[in-house]
Amino acid sequence: MIVFITGASAGFGAEMARTFVGHGHQVVISGRRQDRLDALAAELGELALPLVMDVTDKASINEALSLLPQSWRQVDVLINNAGLALGTQPAHEAPLADWETMIATNCTGLVTMTRALLPAMVARGSGLIINLGSVAGAYPYPGGNVYGATKAFVDQFTLNLRADLVGTGVRATNLAPGLCGGTEFSNVRFKGDDAAAAKVYEGTVPLTAKDIAQTAYWIATLPPHINVNSIEMMPTCQGFGPFAIKRV
Numbered sequence: 001m002i003v004f005i006t007g008a009s010a011g012f013g014a015e016m017a018r019t020f021v022g023h024g025h026q027v028v029i030s031g032r033r034q035d036r037l038d039a040l041a042a043e044l045g046e047l048a049l050p051l052v053m054d055v056t057d058k059a060s061i062n063e064a065l066s067l068l069p070q071s072w073r074q075v076d077v078l079i080n081n082a083g084l085a086l087g088t089q090p091a092h093e094a095p096l097a098d099w100e101t102m103i104a105t106n107c108t109g110l111v112t113m114t115r116a117l118l119p120a121m122v123a124r125g126s127g128l129i130i131n132l133g134s135v136a137g138a139y140p141y142p143g144g145n146v147y148g149a150t151k152a153f154v155d156q157f158t159l160n161l162r163a164d165l166v167g168t169g170v171r172a173t174n175l176a177p178g179l180c181g182g183t184e185f186s187n188v189r190f191k192g193d194d195a196a197a198a199k200v201y202e203g204t205v206p207l208t209a210k211d212i213a214q215t216a217y218w219i220a221t222l223p224p225h226i227n228v229n230s231i232e233m234m235p236t237c238q239g240f241g242p243f244a245i246k247r248v
Ligand code: NDP
Pocket: 006, 007, 008, 009, 010, 011, 012, 013, 030, 031, 032, 033, 036, 053, 054, 055, 056, 081, 082, 083, 084, 085, 105, 109, 132, 133, 134, 135, 176, 177, 178, 179, 180, 181, 183, 184, 185, 186, 188
């Protein structure tokens, strides 16, 4: 298989690259940080191809895709993993610029990549798109505002892809994890505040990037007649909050 992973310079994406390459597949590892991609490519060898791109920038995507060598162009699996949360402020205090960045990355970037690679999959009659959603797309929490909304978009976009792709042989999955540690996600969310990021995982046994990578690999290696529409995963220590009721 040829697997194209966005956001492979860290976290889930890097671990998914290790998993797919470990099973002998070719993996395009993309992201903005060339040094991180080069280091991962050096670790993984010639089955990994680093490709610098910013999913929020259409020109950057088009240029990167035009650089793909011929033998790497028939992408079987696109994993739209690049994404981020910024901040946990309430809606009336959150910076609009943070909201715009989340929408540009988690929604616009994801649909741009999908639109770029999907037609060739449909023409070949096979392919798979795995979109990284989140439990935040299904359940609201204070401060989740636009991040959760972008992940709800990912969930519904994936289902609507399924509606369009029935009969084409192309599959689509929303992979929606809950609390997952050991990645840069919380450092990004708290803008480099390591203490705030570490606090998120205090006293927990969170999911790991390896758990997510193994799940993505399982989805991608199921027989072609099986489409996993959506998978929601949480660590056992995570559950649901009660409704908030303001009493006077
Ligand atoms: P990380 O922050 O560790 O990794 C995010 C990756 O996305 C990095 O490789 C980063 O690379 C890339 N990225 C960010 N912005 C862009 C951009 N504009 N263009 C290209 N690449 C970009 O996060 P995780 O691995 O934890 O998360 C991966 C995905 O999973 C995200 O979509 C996240 O929302 C989702 N998720 C995470 C959970 C968690 O608890 N960790 C739980 C549920 C879902 P670079 O900076 O080099 O561009």
